Amino acid sequence: MFLGVTLIIVLLMQLLSPAERASTYITSPAQLQHIDVVIKQYGLDKPWYNQYWRWISGALHGNLGYSRVAKMSVAQAIETRFPNTVTLALAALLPIVGVGIWMGTAAALNRDKIVDQISRVVAIVGWSLPTFVLGIWLLVIFYGGLDWFQPGQLTVADSIRLSNMTAGGTFHNYTGFLVIDSLVNGQFGIFLDVIWHLILPVITLSAVTSAQIMRVMRSSLLDALGQDYVRTARSKGLSERVVNNKHARRNALIPVLTVSGFTIILLFNGVVITETIFSYPGMGSWLANAATQLDYASVLGGAVFTAVVVVFANLVVDVLYALVDPRIRYD
Amino acid sequence: MDSSADDLHTAPAAALRESERGFWRSKGMKRFRRNPLAIAGTIIVIVYILIAVFAPQLTYFQLKTIRNTCVRDLGLSVDSTQKIVEPWTGTFWRSIVAPPSSCFTIPRASYSSVPAPASGKLWLGATSGGYDIYYGLVWGTRSAFYVGILVVGFGMLMGALVGAVAGYAGGWVDNVLMRFVDVVLSMPNLVIAIVIVTILGQSLTHVMIAIAAVQWAPYSRILRGDIMAIKERDFVDGARALGARGPRVVLRHILPNSLGPLLVIASLDIGAIVLTAAALSFLGLGAPVGYADWGQMISFARDWIKGPPGQPFAYWFVSAWPGLVIVVFVLGWNLLGDAVRDVLDVRS
Numbered sequence: 001m002f003l004g005v006t007l008i009i010v011l012l013m014q015l016l017s018p019a020e021r022a023s024t025y026i027t028s029p030a031q032l033q034h035i036d037v038v039i040k041q042y043g044l045d046k047p048w049y050n051q052y053w054r055w056i057s058g059a060l061h062g063n064l065g066y067s068r069v070a071k072m073s074v075a076q077a078i079e080t081r082f083p084n085t086v087t088l089a090l091a092a093l094l095p096i097v098g099v100g101i102w103m104g105t106a107a108a109l110n111r112d113k114i115v116d117q118i119s120r121v122v123a124i125v126g127w128s129l130p131t132f133v134l135g136i137w138l139l140v141i142f143y144g145g146l147d148w149f150q151p152g153q154l155t156v157a158d159s160i161r162l163s164n165m166t167a168g169g170t171f172h173n174y175t176g177f178l179v180i181d182s183l184v185n186g187q188f189g190i191f192l193d194v195i196w197h198l199i200l201p202v203i204t205l206s207a208v209t210s211a212q213i214m215r216v217m218r219s220s221l222l223d224a225l226g227q228d229y230v231r232t233a234r235s236k237g238l239s240e241r242v243v244n245n246k247h248a249r250r251n252a253l254i255p256v257l258t259v260s261g262f263t264i265i266l267l268f269n270g271v272v273i274t275e276t277i278f279s280y281p282g283m284g285s286w287l288a289n290a291a292t293q294l295d296y297a298s299v300l301g302g303a304v305f306t307a308v309v310v311v312f313a314n315l316v317v318d319v320l321y322a323l324v325d326p327r328i329r330y331d
Numbered sequence: 332m333d334s335s336a337d338d339l340h341t342a343p344a345a346a347l348r349e350s351e352r353g354f355w356r357s358k359g360m361k362r363f364r365r366n367p368l369a370i371a372g373t374i375i376v377i378v379y380i381l382i383a384v385f386a387p388q389l390t391y392f393q394l395k396t397i398r399n400t401c402v403r404d405l406g407l408s409v410d411s412t413q414k415i416v417e418p419w420t421g422t423f424w425r426s427i428v429a430p431p432s433s434c435f436t437i438p439r440a441s442y443s444s445v446p447a448p449a450s451g452k453l454w455l456g457a458t459s460g461g462y463d464i465y466y467g468l469v470w471g472t473r474s475a476f477y478v479g480i481l482v483v484g485f486g487m488l489m490g491a492l493v494g495a496v497a498g499y500a501g502g503w504v505d506n507v508l509m510r511f512v513d514v515v516l517s518m519p520n521l522v523i524a525i526v527i528v529t530i531l532g533q534s535l536t537h538v539m540i541a542i543a544a545v546q547w548a549p550y551s552r553i554l555r556g557d558i559m560a561i562k563e564r565d566f567v568d569g570a571r572a573l574g575a576r577g578p579r580v581v582l583r584h585i586l587p588n589s590l591g592p593l594l595v596i597a598s599l600d601i602g603a604i605v606l607t608a609a610a611l612s613f614l615g616l617g618a619p620v621g622y623a624d625w626g627q628m629i630s631f632a633r634d635w636i637k638g639p640p641g642q643p644f645a646y647w648f649v650s651a652w653p654g655l656v657i658v659v660f661v662l663g664w665n666l667l668g669d670a671v672r673d674v675l676d677v678r679s
Contacts, residue, residue: 008514012530124368128662130606132613133654136632140650144637268519273610277633287522291529292615299529306522314517 065297069290074301083176085282091198095206104217126211131270135204135277149200151278158193205274209263216259221252253324264313359674372666383473387426391416393466399438404431435623437462446649456648458631468656470623478608479601485543490550498558499581515548528616535618538611557589602664628653
């Protein structure tokens with residue numbers, strides 16, 4: 001899978017001129033003065049399979065080129081930005097799992113009652129709110145109008161304080177995750193600030209996905225409740241709660257997991273847009289910025305890295321399958 | 332070979348198989364008509380189609396008062412502009428069927444650097460730079476359908492080609508092609524599109540290419556499955572027994588039988604495609620500034636989140652109207668798509 005993605009990307013790069021391709025190999029601004037040397041040095045005028053081999057061995061050693069947008073090497077840029085994106089994505093999982101699964105369950109168990117009706121409206125509305133529209137609207141209301149939330153990752157005051165502390169050696173980056181580092185360093189104020197700045201992006205990012213998960217959860221739980229094994233469990237005299245949670249819901253989660261595989265990919269699309277709207281310093285906004293400024297090295301490096309993450313995320317979904325469904329075993 | 336009877340039988344959906352009873356009275360259509368959400372979705376989509384078709388007439392007032400070069404390129408003078416709304420003139424039909432490309436340029440009411448609220452001339456206000464929001468949204472509907480239909484068309488062509496080759500050839504060809512499809516489908520489509528647009532350069536055409544480059548993959552997979560099923564049927568053997576060669580069997584006997592369901596699935600994707608295109612434009616990777624395009628209309632709002640001190644919601648119209656148009660559009664396609672999939676669902 002990884003080989004396929006990188007191969008396609010390198011083949012696409014053949015559409016660029018050697019000089020443009022050279023930008024992926026440049027690791028410092030000084031090298032920009034000697035493009036010809038770089039082209040020679042890295043054999044960018046050689047056939048594509050040579051270049052592919054060179055590129056992939058470079059990539060495996062962490063050499064992805066120099067990012068003009070981030071003003072550091074691509075590998076460094078990924079290192080500083082990726083934790084922020086992970087934080088955002090994991091935070092978005094809370095409402096996706098919470099609202100999606102919980103409300104889907106509630107809707108199915110109270111079919112056609114008020115909870116179900118509300119959840120249906122929420123699903124239809126949430127499902128039709130494109131990330132970029134919702135994000136802009138939330139910003140207009142809660143930043144422009146009410147000024148409760150600000151874009152970015154920290155308030156200006158806090159980010160100045162943070163950079164002063166980092167420079168002064170009183171704040172250590174242990175993990176790169178600001179949420180964890182601020183707690184470890186005992187900076188509770190910064191921790192709260194980070195969480196506060198996550199609220200709007202998380203709502204934006206999770207709206208569509210939560211709605212989808214909720215719909216799937218509702219219909220698959222309704223399916224499961226009509227199955228014979230649920231009737232058997234009931235007739236055995238098990239309590240309603242045990243029947244619902246252990247027998248029906250667990251089986252209903254399998255289709256939900258299947259859909260999650262697709263939604264992870266959708267989530268990545270959302271990350272690019274959400275981070276751009278909220279000027280959140282993650283992978284997505286970096287990728288979008290790099291694309292508008294024709295920073296090839298960043299776009300390609302970022303895309304390849306995204307491919308790796310998607311493969312990994314799908315692996316996690318596969319493992320979850322095995323946890324939910326004991327019939328599935330990986331040897 | 333009576334292909335029309337076979338058309339009905341090879342459609343994967345049970346609902347379609349019933350169409351001997353008449354399409355409108357079939358079980359699926361009955362359910363569709365009884366579902367209020369499906370009706371709402373259909374109406375919304377039809378309204379958008381009408382807006383796209385009659386964009387020149389709907390913006391007649393703007394064409395006459397704010398003006399861009401569209402009127403001139405239609406061969407009209409200031410006094411004869413009204414021909415656009417007179418159905419008995421050739422200009423009326425020309426403006427609908429083949430409007431000059433300059434009509435997609437949003438007319439500018441001013442060159443002001445701040446958005447202007449709605450007024451007599453500006454029905455929904457103007458963005459910064461004086462771009463008329465109403466005009467941009469109406470013609471943006473047209474360019475949205477333009478992108479959607481072209482991408483679906485190209486995606487289907489490409490998907491049909493790859494799917495037909497994979498399904499008919501089988502063996503290692505099938506294996507290689509389907510692994511390639513897996514790779515394409517495993518990447519977030521926006522990221523692929525960003526990579527492609529970055530490499531090709533920023534323009535609406537490249538946005539369409541970038542989206543189509545992902546969109547064909549699921550179609551080829553669907554078609555491959557269909558072809559593998561149809562390949563085993565008697566009438567294909569019959570055609571082969573009569574001496575038809577591979578390409579002829581695929582083109583004349585297999586493809587016509589499997590394209591129908593694919594066309595339904597693909598046309599429902601128009602909503603999602605328009606959304607992806609709008610997202611790319613929103614990120615600044617699409618059409619040039621001033622081109623009527625929804626994504627661009629709402630990206631203007633990014634600079635006008637906050638009003639001047641004391642009037643926090645002063646520029647609400649810059650984000651509200653484009654957003655509303657996009658949300659209702661997505662809602663319509665979602666409702667319609669959901670209902671159609673429900674009808675086509677074999678289980679029910």
